[in-house]
Structures are given as structure tokens and as C-alpha cells.
Amino acid sequence: xxxxxxxxxxxxxxxxxxxxxxxxxxxxxxxxxxxxxxxxxxxxxxxxxxxxxxxxxxxxxxxxxxxxxxxxxxxxxxxxxxxxxxxxxxxxxxxxxxxxxxxxxxxxxxxxxxxxxxxxxxxxxxxxxxxxxxxxxxxxxxxxxxxxxxxxxxxxxxxxxxxxxxxxxxxxxxxxxxxxxxxxxxxxxxxxxxxxxxxxxxxxxxxxxxxxxxxxxxxxxxxxxxxxxxxxxxxxxxxxxxxxxxxxxxxxxxxxxxxxxxxxxxxxxxxxxxxxxxxxxxxxxxxxxxxxxxxxxxxxxxxxxx
Numbered sequence: 001x002x003x004x005x006x007x008x009x010x011x012x013x014x015x016x017x018x019x020x021x022x023x024x025x026x027x028x029x030x031x032x033x034x035x036x037x038x039x040x041x042x043x044x045x046x047x048x049x050x051x052x053x054x055x056x057x058x059x060x061x062x063x064x065x066x067x068x069x070x071x072x073x074x075x076x077x078x079x080x081x082x083x084x085x086x087x088x089x090x091x092x093x094x095x096x097x098x099x100x101x102x103x104x105x106x107x108x109x110x111x112x113x114x115x116x117x118x119x120x121x122x123x124x125x126x127x128x129x130x131x132x133x134x135x136x137x138x139x140x141x142x143x144x145x146x147x148x149x150x151x152x153x154x155x156x157x158x159x160x161x162x163x164x165x166x167x168x169x170x171x172x173x174x175x176x177x178x179x180x181x182x183x184x185x186x187x188x189x190x191x192x193x194x195x196x197x198x199x200x201x202x203x204x205x206x207x208x209x210x211x212x213x214x215x216x217x218x219x220x221x222x223x224x225x226x227x228x229x230x231x232x233x234x235x236x237x238x239x240x241x242x243x244x245x246x247x248x249x250x251x252x253x254x255x256x257x258x259x260x261x262x263x264x265x266x267x268x269x270x271x272x273x274x275x276x277x278x279x280x281x282x283x284x285x286x287x288x289x290x291x292x293x294x295x296x297x298x299x300x301x302x303x304x305x306x
Contacts, residue, residue, distance in 0.1 A: 026072045047065070104149035109121040198213075233260075246283070252278070280303075
């Protein structure tokens with residue numbers, strides 16, 4: 001049986017299997033857009049800071065001090081695999097009530113890119129464990145991290161869990177996160193590649209990618225800002241949250257003339273339209289039962305507001 005785990009503990013455990021990738025030197029033009037792996041000094045003066053994104057101005061500075069190459073932190077290669085025989089690629093047609101358009105791999109692959117990874121998307125329709133195993137093993141050669149998701153009704157999760165257990169050391173858990181479901185994580189293959197399997201529901205998969213996978217990628221990048229910016233905001237309506245469960249609520253932000261930031265939960269937390277409209281994730285800790293209108297809460301910022 002899957003064990004229960006707090007959001008904080010699950011994050012700590014997936015970060016424990018995420019390590020900065022080995023840096024290497026790149027020619028100046030190739031280094032553009034990469035992350036600087038070391039501090040660069042001219043004499044005692046720090047001119048380029050480790051962990052910064054290498055932009056055109058940094059390329060110019062490097063050239064001006066005679067550097068033809070820069071030490072860079074490679075961008076993690078993340079393979080996103082969607083697995084389920086009822087998943088239909090967008091652009092095709094649904095032929096039964098059991099089928100659904102494959103959403104997660106498109107959303108997750110682009111979320112991985114936004115976090116700084118090089119993402120590869122793979123859509124598999126395995127009929128048995130052996131087929132899914134071959135798909136995963138084929139991807140190990142180009143993966144620093146593998147992310148799997150299945151169908152929204154979770155019918156494919158057991159298949160993914162069984163295959164991952166064959167390939168490595170895997171733990172199956174259910175975080176105390178409202179609306180979420182089972183997760184698997186661990187390492188697989190000879191190179192101990194980190195892997196995580198997410199719930200099939202797209203909104204649950206997105207929240208898990210924000211809370212767990214994005215910090216994994218940022219850790220692999222070796223940057224200082226592993227987590228998104230968190231701000232304090234005044235909630236515009238009463239919110240209830242189950243005791244013992246962490247709630248992460250899709251919300252919009254508004255800056256008032258007095259400088260206060262207001263946060264408003266979106267009406268339907270189960271719709272993809274709400275996910276698309278969300279500018280922030282309002283968080284209610286497991287020890288609290290909600291928040292009253294006007295109360296100050298923490299919010300993870302997804303999109304900057306003016």
C-alpha cells in the first residue's frame with residue numbers, strides 16, 4: 001500500500017535524488033542562454049556571477065576580457081512520457097467515451113522548458129509492462145530526469161508503478177495535497193536516472209510539476225533561485241481547507257493603488273480554463289483550516305503582475 005507523506009517531505013526526498021550536473025566549457029556563441037557554472041574574476045573583481053543566465057551582454061564582457069569559452073552548467077534533459085491506451089493525440093478524434101485527449105505531456109514538457117530544461121516528449125500506448133519498459137529503457141540514454149503521467153482516471157498508474165519497480169529503486173506515496181493522488185519516485189537504470197510518476201489528472205499533474213519537478217530541475221541547473229517567488233497577499237474571499245491537508249489554489253492577482261496585492265481564488269479549480277488563467281498558487285498549510293477574507297496568505301507567483 002502507498003504510504004502517506006507531507007508535501008514538505010516529498011519535496012525533500014525528490015530533491016535528495018537531484019544533483020547539479022557536471023559543468024563543461026562551451027564556446028562563447030554556444031554558451032549564450034546557458035547558466036554560468038563558475039564565478040569569473042578579473043584580478044580580484046567579480047565580473048560574472050555563478051548561476052546567472054548568460055545573455056548577450058555577458059558574452060560581450062567575456063570577449064572583452066579575452067575569454068573564448070565559458071564554464072557552463074548544462075540544462076537537464078527531461079523526458080516526459082505519457083502512457084495510456086485511452087489517450088488520443090490532439091488533432092485526432094475521440095472514438096469512445098473512455099478516450100481523452102492527451103494533455104499532460106504537452107503541458108509538462110513546456111513547463112520543463114520554462115524551468116530551464118531541454119524537454120523531450122514521448123507518447124506511448126503500451127498494452128503491457130514489457131512494451132512500456134522498452135519505451136522507458138530507450139529514453140534512458142538521453143535523460144537526466146524522466147517524468148511519467150497517465151490517464152486522468154488513473155487507470156495507467158499501476159502499470160507505470162510496476163514497470164518502474166522492475167527498473168530501479170522506487171517509492172510509491174500519496175502526498176497530503178488536496179486533489180492530488182499517488183506519486184512514484186526514485187532512480188532507474190545503470191546510471192540511477194531520477195524518475196517521477198505523476199497523477200493523471202492534468203491539474204494535479206501541473207501542481208505536482210510546480211511543487212516537486214520544477215525545484216528538481218532548478219537544483220540540477222545549480223542555480224540559487226530553486227523556488228518560485230512567494231509573496232504575501234490579501235485574500236478576497238473566505239477559503240476553507242481540510243485540516244491535515246495542504247491546499248494549493250489556482251488564483252489571480254491584483255495590485256491596488258495603495259500597493260497591497262489582492263489574491264482571488266478562481267471559481268472552478270477543476271477546469272483547464274482556470275489553470276490557464278491562474279497567475280498564482282494560493283497556499284494553505286496543512287495545520288490551518290482556511291483563511292478569512294482580508295487575511296494575509298502566501299502565494300507562489302506564476303506570472304508577474306504590473
